[in-house]
Amino acid sequence: MRGRPTRASGAQPTDRRGAGSNRLRFDPRLIVRIRGWQVAVLVVFVVFFFVVLVFVALFFVIVVIVVIVAVSVVVIVRLFGLDDVVIIRDVIDEVVDEIIIDEHLVNEILIGNLLELHDNGLARREGTSRDIGRVDGIRRPA
Structure with missing residues (x-):
């Protein structure tokens, strides 16, 4: 077999960088100077995004809890026959009119x-x- 002899590391004799030469090296040209106002704008946007996200999540959680409580109250009251009480019947009618079609x-x-x-x-x-x-x-x- 004719060919170039390889070293124990697998590198070719002409490869002067030695073993692991195929490693990615950091290119210093990729460094970008980030100014203070850019950091401030980025922080403001990130904080604003998370605040909006939290408020939207809380809104949906509250809506789901209100619907679950309202439907369960209607079901419990109807099961136990408490809908004869005028006040409870009015509340149930309002809930049914608002939430259930x-x-x-x-x-x-x-x-x-x-x-x-x-x-x-x-x-x-x-x-x-x-x-x-x-x-x-x-x-x-x-």
């Missing part, structure tokens, strides 16, 4: 979707296409 709105959405299905001819199952067009027993005109 109104039942009539849900019915309107469902009926509207069913009517749209009927109008589009997508409701072809047996016994449904005749009944979908009826709202409160009145046939909806085509």
